[in-house]
Amino acid sequence: MATVHISQGSGFDLSVDLLVVGVYQGEVPEELDRRFKGAIREAVQRDEASFKWLNSWSSYSFGAVQARRVAVLGLGEKGSLGVREWKQVGGHIGQLANEAKAKSLAVMMPETSLAPEETAEFLTEGLLVGSWHFAGYKADPPQQSWQEATLAGWLASAEAGVRRGEIIARAQNFTRDLGFRPSNKLYPELLAQEAVKAGQSHGFSVEVFDENKLAELGMEALLGVGAGSAHPPRLVVMRYQGGGSRTLALVGKGITFDTGGISLKPPLGMEEMKYDMLGAGAVLGAMMAIADLKLPINVVGLMAVAQNMPSGTAYKPGDVVKAFNGKTIEVTNTDAEGRVALSDAVSYAAHLGVDWIVETSTLTGAVVVVLGHEATGLVATDDPLASLVLQASEASGERVWRLPIYPEYKKLYHSDVADMKNSPGRDAGTITAGMIISEFAGNVPYAHLDIAGTAWTPKGPLNNVKNGPTGVMVPTFVKLADMLSR
Numbered sequence: 001m002a003t004v005h006i007s008q009g010s011g012f013d014l015s016v017d018l019l020v021v022g023v024y025q026g027e028v029p030e031e032l033d034r035r036f037k038g039a040i041r042e043a044v045q046r047d048e049a050s051f052k053w054l055n056s057w058s059s060y061s062f063g064a065v066q067a068r069r070v071a072v073l074g075l076g077e078k079g080s081l082g083v084r085e086w087k088q089v090g091g092h093i094g095q096l097a098n099e100a101k102a103k104s105l106a107v108m109m110p111e112t113s114l115a116p117e118e119t120a121e122f123l124t125e126g127l128l129v130g131s132w133h134f135a136g137y138k139a140d141p142p143q144q145s146w147q148e149a150t151l152a153g154w155l156a157s158a159e160a161g162v163r164r165g166e167i168i169a170r171a172q173n174f175t176r177d178l179g180f181r182p183s184n185k186l187y188p189e190l191l192a193q194e195a196v197k198a199g200q201s202h203g204f205s206v207e208v209f210d211e212n213k214l215a216e217l218g219m220e221a222l223l224g225v226g227a228g229s230a231h232p233p234r235l236v237v238m239r240y241q242g243g244g245s246r247t248l249a250l251v252g253k254g255i256t257f258d259t260g261g262i263s264l265k266p267p268l269g270m271e272e273m274k275y276d277m278l279g280a281g282a283v284l285g286a287m288m289a290i291a292d293l294k295l296p297i298n299v300v301g302l303m304a305v306a307q308n309m310p311s312g313t314a315y316k317p318g319d320v321v322k323a324f325n326g327k328t329i330e331v332t333n334t335d336a337e338g339r340v341a342l343s344d345a346v347s348y349a350a351h352l353g354v355d356w357i358v359e360t361s362t363l364t365g366a367v368v369v370v371l372g373h374e375a376t377g378l379v380a381t382d383d384p385l386a387s388l389v390l391q392a393s394e395a396s397g398e399r400v401w402r403l404p405i406y407p408e409y410k411k412l413y414h415s416d417v418a419d420m421k422n423s424p425g426r427d428a429g430t431i432t433a434g435m436i437i438s439e440f441a442g443n444v445p446y447a448h449l450d451i452a453g454t455a456w457t458p459k460g461p462l463n464n465v466k467n468g469p470t471g472v473m474v475p476t477f478v479k480l481a482d483m484l485s486r
Helices: 030-035 039-045 083-099 116-130 156-180 188-202 211-216 220-225 270-293 337-351 366-371 383-396 407-413 429-438 474-484
Strands: 003-007 018-023 056-060 069-074 104-108 148-152 205-209 234-241 247-258 298-308 320-322 328-330 356-361 376-380 400-402 446-450
Touching: 003 116, 003 156, 018 083, 030 039, 039 056, 069 083, 083 104, 083 116, 083 383, 116 148, 116 156, 156 188, 156 270, 156 474, 188 205, 188 234, 188 247, 188 270, 188 298, 211 220, 211 234, 220 298, 220 320, 220 337, 234 270, 234 337, 247 270, 247 337, 247 474, 270 298, 270 356, 270 474, 298 337, 337 356, 337 429, 356 383, 356 474, 366 376, 366 429, 376 383, 376 429, 383 400, 383 446, 383 474, 407 429, 429 446
Parallel strands: 003 148, 018 069, 018 104, 104 148, 247 298, 247 356, 356 446, 376 400
Antiparallel strands: 056 069, 205 234, 234 298, 320 328, 376 446
16 A cells, blocks of 8 residues: 655655656756756756646656656646645656656655645645556556655644545545446445445444335335346445534435436446446545544435346336335436435435535536536535535535526426426436435435536546546545534
């Protein structure tokens, strides 16, 4: 497992495979250039090197420093780096280390506009997230190149930031690992087992409701979504007791594979539907990090877990199912299964007497049309909670954009035979999906985060790794829990 350390000494004196020195655009690392006898400045003058954003110059050290190789990394304009950018810098450094097949590296950075502890946290998170890769199922799996990184020339106080960055990054990578697993390796029972193991390792309790318990509780909605699969659904309830009288509920959609059911999806790209459990994965990853950080708040994490499969026992268009809180749903499209499954989880969260419910799911293709892969869509019934979610996402470097709720939208999911229908059509599709789920939150402040465009992306979580799960919302959830604990 890769680790990150702090050193108050100079990186020039560390015997590592790779030394990375950050420099702002228009500047040259003077001490390093002197050691290289002016070679760096000459490379800039000859246009052989440019220290614009994430551009780099590298060379063997030839004894100028203790490191075997040196890379000078452009940080763009001074003062332009925020949370997201420092994570990208860390991710890019991790990639440089992997490309150089470096086992050890040192990182030297100039003064930043953030506190040293914060910069260290985001650099560490970027290093560990940006260079991580899924081990896969090959007979000879690839190995991560670098194993140890040292942030050199930093104050000892930055150590706390490194530790926090490590915790969040490892939780995020755990979520990504779950997302990469194919559905024959991660069906509902196995995802529930992962939660049980995580609870034992990180210090929170886990209760798993099987199909018999779901039937006993009247959770027809989640049972309906999973009715077509050989692997029955599960509701996973995780509890972290950090203290105080307030409780945050985090709820995630855990469809371990989504064929669309009877309303079958087109075959092209259907293999990506193993990612439809990444909302639940984000909740599980966040619970791990929150427990490891020992945040002083009570958190309940709920995962609505099922496979949406077509079969003779599958739920069908026209069926009516009743959720835990007694409200009924007319199923007009079995491929709009997320909001159906989540109705039981959200109403159960409200039943537990929590103070806030924040739910995340890969819910609608419509959110990709609106926001692409750059931002998560937010639909919220409570302005103060929405504001906190936006602040938490900003502080975590994750982009979230709030969409409006207008009374006219509620008419779109009116049903003549039930309390609502699950698929009202294309108009305001992301908004109505969030509003439908909000119907099951009762009077509890509720926020929905649609991560269909951000849970897996063409370029990865830091725009520098290959396509795959990003672990999005883990950092935001951790930050939100931290903010609500104060």
